[in-house]
Amino acid sequence: xxxxxxxxALMITCLGDMLFPExxxxxxxxxxxxxxxxxxxxxxxxCGLPLFNSGYHDEARGIAxxxxxxxxxxxxxxVPSGSCAWMVxxxxxxxxxETPLADEARRLxxxxxxxxxxxxxxxxxxxxxxxVRGRVTYHDSCHLLRGxxxxxxxxxxxxxxxxxxxxxxxxxxxxxGFGGSFSVRLPEVSSAxxxxxxxxxxxxxxxxxxxxxxxxxxxxxxxxxxxxxxxxAVHLAELLDPQPPS
Amino acid sequence: MSTHEGELAxxxxxxxxxxxxxGFLQQALTIATTRFIDLRREAFGEFPEGDALRDRARAIxxxxxxxxxxxxxxxxxxxERLGGHVHFATTPADARRIILDIAKRTGTRMAVKSKSMxxxxxxxxxxxxxxxxxxVETDLGEYIIQLAHERPSHIIAxxxxxxxxxxxxxxxxxxNRPNVPADPxxxxxxxxxxxxxxxxxxDMGITGANFAVADTGTVVLVTNEGNGRMxxxxxxxxxAVMGVEKVVPSMTDLAVFLAILAxxxxxxxxxxxxxxxxxxxxxxxxxxxxxxHLVLLDDGxxxxxxxxxxxxxxxxxxxxxxxxxxxYRSIGGHAYGHTYPGPIGILLTxxxxxxxSVRDLAHASSLCGACADACPxxxxxxxxxxxxxxxxxxxxxxxxxxxxxxxxFAWLLRHPRLFRxxxxxxxxxxxxxxxxxxxxxxxxxxxxWTRTRDLPAVAPRTFSERWAELEREVRR
Numbered sequence: 094x095x096x097x098x099x100x101x102a103l104m105i106t107c108l109g110d111m112l113f114p115e116x117x118x119x120x121x122x123x124x125x126x127x128x129x130x131x132x133x134x135x136x137x138x139x140c141g142l143p144l145f146n147s148g149y150h151d152e153a154r155g156i157a158x159x160x161x162x163x164x165x166x167x168x169x170x171x172v173p174s175g176s177c178a179w180m181v182x183x184x185x186x187x188x189x190x191e192t193p194l195a196d197e198a199r200r201l202x203x204x205x206x207x208x209x210x211x212x213x214x215x216x217x218x219x220x221x222x223x224x225v226r227g228r229v230t231y232h233d234s235c236h237l238l239r240g241x242x243x244x245x246x247x248x249x250x251x252x253x254x255x256x257x258x259x260x261x262x263x264x265x266x267x268x269x270g271f272g273g274s275f276s277v278r279l280p281e282v283s284s285a286x287x288x289x290x291x292x293x294x295x296x297x298x299x300x301x302x303x304x305x306x307x308x309x310x311x312x313x314x315x316x317x318x319x320x321x322x323x324x325x326a327v328h329l330a331e332l333l334d335p336q337p338p339s
Numbered sequence: 340m341s342t343h344e345g346e347l348a349x350x351x352x353x354x355x356x357x358x359x360x361x362g363f364l365q366q367a368l369t370i371a372t373t374r375f376i377d378l379r380r381e382a383f384g385e386f387p388e389g390d391a392l393r394d395r396a397r398a399i400x401x402x403x404x405x406x407x408x409x410x411x412x413x414x415x416x417x418x419e420r421l422g423g424h425v426h427f428a429t430t431p432a433d434a435r436r437i438i439l440d441i442a443k444r445t446g447t448r449m450a451v452k453s454k455s456m457x458x459x460x461x462x463x464x465x466x467x468x469x470x471x472x473x474x475v476e477t478d479l480g481e482y483i484i485q486l487a488h489e490r491p492s493h494i495i496a497x498x499x500x501x502x503x504x505x506x507x508x509x510x511x512x513x514x515n516r517p518n519v520p521a522d523p524x525x526x527x528x529x530x531x532x533x534x535x536x537x538x539x540x541x542d543m544g545i546t547g548a549n550f551a552v553a554d555t556g557t558v559v560l561v562t563n564e565g566n567g568r569m570x571x572x573x574x575x576x577x578x579a580v581m582g583v584e585k586v587v588p589s590m591t592d593l594a595v596f597l598a599i600l601a602x603x604x605x606x607x608x609x610x611x612x613x614x615x616x617x618x619x620x621x622x623x624x625x626x627x628x629x630x631x632h633l634v635l636l637d638d639g640x641x642x643x644x645x646x647x648x649x650x651x652x653x654x655x656x657x658x659x660x661x662x663x664x665x666x667y668r669s670i671g672g673h674a675y676g677h678t679y680p681g682p683i684g685i686l687l688t689x690x691x692x693x694x695x696s697v698r699d700l701a702h703a704s705s706l707c708g709a710c711a712d713a714c715p716x717x718x719x720x721x722x723x724x725x726x727x728x729x730x731x732x733x734x735x736x737x738x739x740x741x742x743x744x745x746x747x748f749a750w751l752l753r754h755p756r757l758f759r760x761x762x763x764x765x766x767x768x769x770x771x772x773x774x775x776x777x778x779x780x781x782x783x784x785x786x787x788w789t790r791t792r793d794l795p796a797v798a799p800r801t802f803s804e805r806w807a808e809l810e811r812e813v814r815r
Contacts, residue, residue: 107752110802111762112795117802121809133806136755144749146706148728148737152749159753239708268665272705277787279666279703281356284791286665286705315792318777 099216100130102167104205106177107139108307116173116307119334120208124171126335127216134163140172141188142180146273150188157185161197169215170205173330174306175237178207183240207237209246209305209329219253223332226256230299232290232313233266234306247305247329254332262302263293269304271312287316294324301325303332347676351699358670364500368671371499375662378606379713392599397716399592400653404644410553410586411635417556421618423631431461434636438463438545438578439470441632445576447472447542451534453560453567454478455547456494456656457580457636460678460691463545474545475537477566482530486513492672492680494658495604500671534566544570544628548581549655550596551633554589558633560614561600563607567614577628579616583635584652596655603715604657639691647726651686653716660710660720666703675700682710682720685727694730698737701727762804765797 101124105117121131141156160181164170172178182202189198212218231251237243244266251259270276270286277283290313294302302317302324304310314326349357358364383389403410415425428434442450450472452458464474464485476485480498484491487509491497498506507521510529519529546567550559558579560567571577587593601607620627643649661667661681672680677696679687682704689697701724710720731737732745751758772778773796781789788794 105802111765111797114798114800114802114805118805118809125813133803133809138752138755138758141752144745144752146725146728147745148701148725148730148732149745149749150729152745155749156752235705235707235709239712266709268705268707268709270665270705272707275702275705277784279352279355280787280791281352281359282666282669282703283705285359285669287792311795312792315788315794318793319779319791 098128098130099169100132100167101169101171101211102132102134102164104137104140104164104170104172104177104181105133106172106174106307108311109173112311113173113307113328115338116328116330119328119330120171120173122336123330123333127212127218129216132167134167137163140177140180141185142176143273145180145184145188153184154188157188157198158192158194160185161189161194161201164201164205165197168204169211170201171208171211172205173208173328174308175207175234175241175243176306176308178205178210179236179240181205207241207243207305209250210241210243213246213249219249221250221253221333222335223254223257224334224337225254225301225332227300228258228260228298229301229303229332230260230262230294230297231265232262232269232294232302232304232309234304234309235268237305238266247303250329250333251303257332260297260299262297262299264290269309269312271308273308276312283312284316287312291316291320291322291324295322299324301327303327303329305329351674351676351703354674354676355670355703358674363502363505364671367500367502368668371493371496372662372668375496375605375658379603379659379662380606382602382606382608386602389599389602392595393715393717396595396599396655397653399587399595400716403586403588403592404584404649404652407583407586407641407644410588411583413553414551414556414586414633415635417553418551418558418618418631418633419556421556421631422621423556423618423633425633425635427635427637428461429637431636431638434461434580434634434638435463435466437632437634438580439466439472441576441578441630442467442470442472442543445542445630447576449473449475449537449541450543450545451475451477451537451541451566451570451574452481453544453546453562453570454481454495454497455545455580456491456679457547457582458545459491460638461580461636463580472543475534475541477534477537477564477570478562479527479530479564479566482534483509486510490673490678493661494656494679494681494684496658500673538566538569538573541574543576543578544572544574546570546577546579548579548585548633549600550585550587550593551581552588552590552593553586556617557590557593558616559593560612560616561597561610562614563605563611565612567612571614571616572626572628575628576630576632577616577619578632578634580634580636582640583637584640584654599715600655600657603655603659603713643690646690647730648686648690648723650718651683651690651720651723653718654683654687655715657715659713659715660718663709663713665705665707665709675703682724683714683718686720686723689727694727694734695736697727698731701731759803762797762801766799769796 141153144153483498493499511519619631778794
C-alpha cells in the first residue's frame with residue numbers, strides 16, 4: 094500500500110488551525126517526506142464535535158453536511174486529533190442518517206484516519222525518525238483510546254524513534270480533564286483532574302508529554318505553563334517533523 | 340422526590356467546589372477509588388471469559404426489558420405461590436405507604452435494614468421514623484452514615500467519603516464510647532456488638548434486591564457482611580424493595596450476572612454472601628420470617644423502556660462507573676445532590692426526576708468514556724449524557740445565553756469567510772493579554788479557563804494563512 098503514491102487531505106480542525114498551526118505544518122512536511130501528496134480543501138472550519146457533545150445536534154448536522162461536501166473527493170482524510178477523527182467516523186454518519194448525504198457520510202467515515210493510525214495502518218510505516226532526543230511519555234487521549242480503540246500506533250511510532258525513550262505514564266488512560274466545554278463549565282473540577290495528570294507526567298521525568306489531540310494538549314500545556322514546569326506538551330507530529338521549526 | 344432540597348439550593352458548581360476543598364474527602368476518595376480500580380482490573384485480568392459474559396449479561400438485560408411485563412407477571416405468580424405478597428408502587432409515596440401499612444398491621448416498632456439504594460430512593464427511613472418505627476441500618480457503611488445523619492455517597496460503599504479517623508470520632512461521640520481506635524477491625528467489632536441486639540429486637544427486616552428470578556420467585560441479595568442474612572431471617576416480617584428492572588428470567592441468567600457483579604464492584608470473585616430468598620418460612624423450616632413482601636418500584640423506570648435512557652435500566656448498581664469517573668473521583672457522591680451519584684447516577688436522576696433536574700449535572704462529565712468501559716453491561720453512559728444535554732437544549736431548559744452562543748458558533752462554522760476573520764479579530768482582541776504566545780489572564784467568561792491554566796494565543800499566522808506558502812514549498 095505504501096508503494097503507490099498516496100493522496101491525502103488534511104483536516105486541520107478549528108483548534109489546529111487557530112492555535113496549533115505548527116502541528117499542521119509538521120504534518121504536511123512529515124507526510125510529504127513519506128511520499129504523500131497533501132491537499133488542504135478550502136472552506137473547512139470545524140468537525141462540529143463541540144456542538145454535538147453539548148447537545149446541539151441540529152447545528153452539528155449543518156456542520157456535518159459541509160464536512161462531507163468539502164472532503165468528498167479526498168481518497169484519505171488525515172486528522173491531527175483523535176476526538177475530531179472520532180466525530181467524523183462515529184457521529185457524522187449518524188447525524189446524516191436518512192439524508193441524501195448518508196452514503197457519502199459513511200464513505201467519509203471509512204476514509205478518515207487519526208494521524209498515527211494513518212501513518213502505521215495506512216502507510217504501513219514501522220520506523221520513524223525524530224530530531225528530538227530524550228525521554229518522553231505518552232498520554233492516551235480519551236477519544237483515541239476508548240472511542241477509536243487505539244493505543245498501539247502512537248506507542249509504536251514513539252518506540253521506533255532513535256534516541257527517544259518512551260516511559261509509560263502512570264494513569265496513562267485517565268482523562269486530562271479537558272472535555273471540551275466541560276473545561277469552562279466546571280473549571281475547578283477540570284483543573285483538579287488536570288493536576289493529577291500533570292503530577293503523574295512530572296513523576297516520569299520525561300522532557301515532554303506526547304498526545305494526539307489538540308484538546309488534551311491545550312489543557313496539559315496550559316496547566317504545565319501555569320506550574321512553571323519544564324515539561325512540554327507536544328503533538329506527536331512535532332516530534333516527527335523532518336525540518337527544524339521555522 | 341429523591342432530591343435533597345437543602346443541598347440543591349447551592350448550585351452544582353459550588354457544591355463541587357466545596358468538595359474539592361475538603362482535604363479529608365479528597366484523601367478518602369483517592370485511596371478508595373484507586374483500590375477499587377486496581378481490584379476490578381485484577382479480577383477481570385484473571386478471568387478471560389469476562390468479556391463474553393459481559394456481552395451475554397447485556398443481551399439478557401435487553402431481552403428481559405423487551406418482555407418486562409411477561410417476566411414481572413411470572414415473578415409475581417411465583418412469589419405468591421411461595422406464600423409471599425407482591426405490591427406494585429408507581430411512585431416513592433406509594434412504596435412508603437405500602438411499607439408503612441405493613442409495619443402498622445404487624446405492630447412493627449423497629450426495622451433492621453440491609454443496604455438498599457431503592458429504599459434510599461424512596462426516602463424510607465424518614466418515613467419510618469415519622470411513623471414511630473425505628474429504622475436501623477446494619478450494613479457497616481450504612482450504619483456509619485446513619486449515625487452521622489448523612490446520605491450514602493457511593494452506590495456500594497456508602498461511607499467512602501469518610502476516613503477511618505472520622506469514623507472513630509463518630510463512634511466515640513454517637514455511641515458514647517471513650518478511646519475508639521482508628522482501626523477498621525476494632526470499629527467493625529464495635530458496630531457488631533451494637534447491632535447484634537437490634538437484630539434480635541427488630542420486628543421487620545427491610546432489604547433491597549440485586550435480582551429477582553422470574554422462573555423461581557427467588558429474591559437475590561449480594562452482600563459481604565452477613566447482615567443481609569440476619570435481616571432476612573431473624574425478624575417476623577421481611578420486606579424487599581426492588582426496582583422493576585431487576586427481574587431476570589432464570590437461574591441460568593442469574594449465574595451470568597453473579598459471575599461479573601462482584602468483580603465489577605469490589606474485585607471479588609463472588610461476594611461473601613449470596614442470599615437467595617424464596618417466600619416466607621414454610622412449615623417445618625427452622626428460620627425465615629412469617630411474612631414476606633416484595634415491593635416492585637416503578638418511579639419513572641417503565642416510562643424509560645421506550646425512552647432515551649433505556650440502557651440505564653440495564654444497571655446492576657455495581658458502582659464501577661463511579662470509581663473510574665474522573666469527576667466522581669474529584670468531588671465524591673454528595674456533591675451530585677441526589678440519591679444516585681456518579682455517571683450512572685446522573686442518568687438515574689433524570690429517569691426519576693426528569694431531564695430538567697440534570698440541567699447542570701448532564702455536563703458534569705468530560706465524556707472520557709471510562710464509565711462505559713468499566714460498566715459490566717456496557718451501558719453507553721456518555722452517549723446518554725449527550726442525549727440529556729440535547730433534551731435540556733431542545734426543551735429550552737439550557738440557559739438562553741448559552742443557547743445563543745452555540746447558535747452563533749454554529750453559524751460562524753457554516754461561513755468559512757467569516758470564520759477566517761475570527762483569527763485576525765482574536766489577534767486584535769488578545770493583544771493586551773498575550774505574552775510570548777501565551778495568555779495568562781482574560782476577562783469575562785474566558786477567565787474560567789485562564790484562572791488555572793494558560794491559554795495559547797491565536798497564532799500570528801493560522802494554518803490556513805500559511806497554506807499558500809506550504810504549497811509553494813512543493814513546487815520549489
